[in-house]
Amino acid sequence: MPAKKRKDGLYEITAKIGNTKKHFYGQTPELAEEKMWREKIKYKDNYEDYVPSSDSFGEVRKKWYRAKSPKRAATRKMYEVDCFRKIEVLDNKPIGLIDECDIKKIMDPLVDKTNIAEKVYMCLNQIFKYARTKKIILYNPMELVERPKNKTKEKSKRGLTKNEKIVISNTIWNHRQELLLKLFLDYGLRKEEAAALKKKNINLENKTISIEHAMDYTTNIPKLKSTKSLAGKRKIPILEEDVEFFKEIIEGMHEDEFLLKMVNGNPLSNNSYRQLWDSIRRRMAKTAKEMKLEIPDDLTSRICRHEYSIKIMNLTSREQMYLMGHEDISTTMKNYQTIDVEHINRKELNKISKLKMDPSVPPRKK
Numbered sequence: 263m264p265a266k267k268r269k270d271g272l273y274e275i276t277a278k279i280g281n282t283k284k285h286f287y288g289q290t291p292e293l294a295e296e297k298m299w300r301e302k303i304k305y306k307d308n309y310e311d312y313v314p315s316s317d318s319f320g321e322v323r324k325k326w327y328r329a330k331s332p333k334r335a336a337t338r339k340m341y342e343v344d345c346f347r348k349i350e351v352l353d354n355k356p357i358g359l360i361d362e363c364d365i366k367k368i369m370d371p372l373v374d375k376t377n378i379a380e381k382v383y384m385c386l387n388q389i390f391k392y393a394r395t396k397k398i399i400l401y402n403p404m405e406l407v408e409r410p411k412n413k414t415k416e417k418s419k420r421g422l423t424k425n426e427k428i429v430i431s432n433t434i435w436n437h438r439q440e441l442l443l444k445l446f447l448d449y450g451l452r453k454e455e456a457a458a459l460k461k462k463n464i465n466l467e468n469k470t471i472s473i474e475h476a477m478d479y480t481t482n483i484p485k486l487k488s489t490k491s492l493a494g495k496r497k498i499p500i501l502e503e504d505v506e507f508f509k510e511i512i513e514g515m516h517e518d519e520f521l522l523k524m525v526n527g528n529p530l531s532n533n534s535y536r537q538l539w540d541s542i543r544r545r546m547a548k549t550a551k552e553m554k555l556e557i558p559d560d561l562t563s564r565i566c567r568h569e570y571s572i573k574i575m576n577l578t579s580r581e582q583m584y585l586m587g588h589e590d591i592s593t594t595m596k597n598y599q600t601i602d603v604e605h606i607n608r609k610e611l612n613k614i615s616k617l618k619m620d621p622s623v624p625p626r627k628k
Contacts, residue, residue, distance in 0.1 A: 265291035320353030326392040335480040345385035362406040379410040421569035446566035494587040
């Protein structure tokens with residue numbers, strides 16, 4: 263049977279493998295047919311008497327999860343909330359009868375949610391690999407499904423735009439908003455590190471901010487935890503212009519009081535942090551409208567951290583690595599310091615272009 267072109271541009275060919283009807287997809291008719299023949303040969307050579315397992319996908323998924331037994335709360339949340347809810351439609355189907363067509367029905371609605379799509383793909387692949395290893399299924403249908411590319415991470419890989427800088431400097435902020443923006447933009451803190459700061463972490467005598475802990479926001483109620491890595495524990499110099507600002511912030515506070523806190527004195531919950539950040543974005547949008555400036559609506563703490571990494575580019579590699587809380591300078595260079603023409607030092611560039619050739623070096627022959 264020749265391959266048929268689908269509405270999504272892929273070519274599909276249907277064939278019977280043993281007693282099961284299967285669908286094969288490819289960017290071209292030849293690729294779809296190649297997948298079909300590869301599966302037929304594999305079946306004929308190794309599994310002529312294969313009988314599909316009657317175990318349901320849900321039963322196998324639960325066995326796999328018990329065997330995996332993830333220890334971290336964040337990992338459990340990823341599987342149980344982000345993944346299992348998306349794939350539970352397969353739970354009652356025999357796992358041996360699930361093919362790539364069933365998988366595509368789950369993955370296609372996630373085409374614009376690349377971060378979630380990547381997690382779901384990884385989870386499904388692990389479950390089917392487990393079933394394949396345990397000889398519950400004949401083949402892993404994920405091998406015939408294209409892995410989604412996570413574009414979400416790339417989207418926020420930028421610093422502030424020119425208009426965002428103008429808007430931030432021309433907006434009137436309350437103390438909490440100004441403090442959070444300052445910790446992000448002028449000190450490069452992660453959201454979890456900023457939320458964990460206490461009065462005792464601000465040393466005005468030595469003019470340093472000590473990063474010793476972070477908040478775990480796996481649930482709405484945060485818990486104090488260690489920094490992301492050992493490199494995350496660091497002391498950041500307080501800028502001269504901010505000494506008075508921090509002096510006002512911590513005045514009258516007791517040593518263990520959080521700088522960013524709710525009315526009851528507890529650290530910011532996940533919802534409280536979101537409300538605070540949303541209030542910052544709303545004020546920026548209002549100022550931008552008044553100044554008739556266009557600004558993106560996707561500002562995050564990560565973008566602020568990117569901006570900080572650009573600010574400290576003239577420091578040594580070791581200084582940059584230390585201030586960012588990274589264990590390796592390659593992390594800073596690869597994941598953060600994305601620059602464009604706005605960040606290029608034109609003054610230095612002009613100096614380079616005006617350099618004269620060393621007179622001791624003879625001119626190149628034409």
